Amino acid sequence: MDSFMIKGPCRLKGSVTISGAKNAMLPLMAATIFTGGKCRLENVPDLRDTRTMIKLLKVLGIPAELNEGTLDVDASDPSGFEAPYDLVRTMRASIYALGPLVARFGKARVSLPGGCAWGPRPINLHLQGLKSLGAEIRIDHGYIDASADGLKGAEIILAIPSVGATVNLMLAAVLAEGETVIENAACEPEIKNLADALIGAGAKIDGAGSSRIIIEGVSKIDPFTHRVIPDRIEAGTYAAAAVLTGGEVTINDCNPDHMHAVIDKLRSCGAEIETAERSIHVKGPDKIFPVDIETGFYPAFPTDMQAQMMAVMSVADGASSFVEHVYTDRFTHVPELKRLGAKINLDGSVAVVNGVERLQGAPVMATDIRASSALILAALVAEGDTKILRIYHIDRGYEKIEAKFGKLGAEITRISE
Numbered sequence: 001m002d003s004f005m006i007k008g009p010c011r012l013k014g015s016v017t018i019s020g021a022k023n024a025m026l027p028l029m030a031a032t033i034f035t036g037g038k039c040r041l042e043n044v045p046d047l048r049d050t051r052t053m054i055k056l057l058k059v060l061g062i063p064a065e066l067n068e069g070t071l072d073v074d075a076s077d078p079s080g081f082e083a084p085y086d087l088v089r090t091m092r093a094s095i096y097a098l099g100p101l102v103a104r105f106g107k108a109r110v111s112l113p114g115g116c117a118w119g120p121r122p123i124n125l126h127l128q129g130l131k132s133l134g135a136e137i138r139i140d141h142g143y144i145d146a147s148a149d150g151l152k153g154a155e156i157i158l159a160i161p162s163v164g165a166t167v168n169l170m171l172a173a174v175l176a177e178g179e180t181v182i183e184n185a186a187c188e189p190e191i192k193n194l195a196d197a198l199i200g201a202g203a204k205i206d207g208a209g210s211s212r213i214i215i216e217g218v219s220k221i222d223p224f225t226h227r228v229i230p231d232r233i234e235a236g237t238y239a240a241a242a243v244l245t246g247g248e249v250t251i252n253d254c255n256p257d258h259m260h261a262v263i264d265k266l267r268s269c270g271a272e273i274e275t276a277e278r279s280i281h282v283k284g285p286d287k288i289f290p291v292d293i294e295t296g297f298y299p300a301f302p303t304d305m306q307a308q309m310m311a312v313m314s315v316a317d318g319a320s321s322f323v324e325h326v327y328t329d330r331f332t333h334v335p336e337l338k339r340l341g342a343k344i345n346l347d348g349s350v351a352v353v354n355g356v357e358r359l360q361g362a363p364v365m366a367t368d369i370r371a372s373s374a375l376i377l378a379a380l381v382a383e384g385d386t387k388i389l390r391i392y393h394i395d396r397g398y399e400k401i402e403a404k405f406g407k408l409g410a411e412i413t414r415i416s417e
């Protein structure tokens with residue numbers, strides 16, 4: 001298993017180019033399943049999760065090939081209906097195969113995802129929604145067996161604006177007969193990106209990006225070509241790193257419009273931030289002011305940036321608090337940041353961070369994608385060497401991270417063991 005060796009402290013300087021969004025690319029790849037033809041996705045990041053999704057498509061009889069950011073998918077002749085445990089356990093978003101398979105072929109068998117590093121992650125809303133659309137769902141030996149003799153539009157009120165459930169239900173409802181209304185839908189930009197691709201392919205969808213999505217079912221979705229939006233979490237991670245190290249970084253090929261909550265908080269830390277249409281310029285402060293963070297559903301502060309922001313607050317001039325509303329147990333980075341000298345008190349879903357003058361390098365363990373990037377950030381300002389073990393988590397969600405940080409002046413080496 002690979003690890004990173006990072007020598008700190010450093011001050012980041014230069015420019016970085018942001019990749020396509022993992023969380024936009026995965027639903028788009030799933031959407032190719034029901035097109036019956038050749039699709040092309042552009043601005044696709046080369047990530048471990050991309051490779052996992054390619055494997056899943058292949059299992060379904062859909063060859064896919066990634067070549068320098070362009071993914072060609074041939075869904076002309078799908079032959080499988082099962083997403084096996086081996087793939088689903090490494091990437092929960094494999095569950096996105098459920099909606100399109102059952103909508104197009106009337107059957108799907110997808111392994112139940114199980115928990116994840118930061119606690120339970122239920123899929124009850126995906127399943128309830130599919131049942132409302134007329135699918136029959138059985139749980140059998142750890143698998144979800146879904147079948148339908150033609151889905152029918154319905155009104156679905158999501159108890160929580162789940163990104164995953166909104167994606168899965170949109171992917172099912174576009175081919176259902178009649179009208180589907182998804183109330184309390186997730187408003188994340190990745191949902192709008194998916195809807196735009198589907199609309200271009202013949203779907204009738206209104207309101208994507210708002211909490212009420214109306215879908216009028218159609219009989220087929222054409223093959224499509226679509227560009228993946230920039231990764232707002234990757235961009236936010238580099239912006240946070242610039243602030244933390246007191247550096248000056250230009251972040252290119254991003255969409256600042258998707259990042260208001262993060263940019264506002266970083267400005268409150270004392271950073272000078274200028275935005276243009278597709279870039280952000282960040283100048284970190286000499287002294288970081290503490291800020292309080294409450295995560296929430298888009299457009300609120302994203303849970304996917306909570307860990308990185310905690311790394312920033314670890315060396316702030318005073319105390320800050322974090323309240324995690326989306327995944328109340330998502331704090332596996334806390335004990336690892338503490339190993340680097342951070343002072344953090346965790347009580348349920350609330351963490352209080354007392355900023356320290358300096359962190360110190362130490363061996364630490366990556367536990368999930370964003371927790372791992374928080375450890376990289378902390379290591380950038382820690383005195384001495386930090387070894388981060390199990391970086392396959394980072395490789396799931398950050399493209400060429402050591403090259404990108406290296407270009408900004410960080411000393412970061414991948415050790416293959």
Ligand code: UD1
Nearest residue numbers: 023093121122123124125126160162163164165304326327
């Ligand atoms: C997606 C993102 C992930 C991000 C998360 C929250 C992808 C591939 N992953 O995950 O990076 O951290 O959104 O922004 O896009 N819930 C239920 N029942 C369900 C589904 C969800 O109770 O059936 C709850 C979850 O426990 C959580 C909340 O809803 O508390 C939000 O989860 P959800 O938006 O579904 O997250 P994911 O789609 O899994």
